[in-house]
Amino acid sequence: MKKYIILLLLATVSFTFTACDNETEPGGTAVEKMAGTWYVTWEQKNAQGEWEDVLGGTVELNTYNTAANVPTEMWLKEGYLLNTALKVATNYAGRTFEMAEQTVSVAPEVWGASEITLNITGGKVLADAATTPSGMPADSIVFFVNVQGDDTYKIAGFRRTGFPADE
Structure with missing residues (x-):
């Protein structure tokens, strides 16, 4: 019986030491500071030249890395007016992005055609440049x-914080 207790003790000690291995840090993606869920408004200039909200509130937009996981491109997915994902060129160091003219499939009931041509210019992600509805700073x-x-539409907003007051 003493022999079995010693074997059990040795097995327990060996399992304890194997459980103490260092965990590998998975790291982030190549565009992690530009990636996220955003609450944005679509604005268009009115007759007076002022930007006004065309949707009457915010919609969700997502930005995330491509399968290549490189700092020179990311996906931009808008699920309301465009309802499509667009691959945009990024300058990760400058936190900027753009997309050359491209034809995309869209909902004809929204745009009057099943395909439209569009381009994206002036894209920027700015650290702590927005104020959320709860008054906290967030990326813009x-x-x-x-x-x-x-x-031309201006799409602008803030990164989702996860706090109920900002939803």
Whole structure:
């Protein structure tokens, strides 16, 4: 019986030491400071040249790394007006992004056609440059979408904080 207790004790000690291995730090993605969920407004200039909200509130936008996980590109997915994911070129060091003119499939009931041509300019992610509805600082995103060479929209907002007051 003493032999079994010693074997059990040795097995327990060996399992204890193997459980003490250092955990590997997984790291982040190549565009992690630009990636996230954002609450944004779509604005268009009115007759007086002032930007006004065209949707009557905020919509969700997501930015995330591509499968290549490189700092020169990311996905931008808007699920309301465009309802598509767009691959944009990024300058990670400057936290900027843009997209050359591209034809995308869209909902014809929203845009009047099943495909539109658009480009993205002036895209920026600014650290702690926004104030959330709860009054806390958050990262800001802003960019301009030109549709069919005619209409330009300003999309701007803040990174999701997860706090109920900001939802």
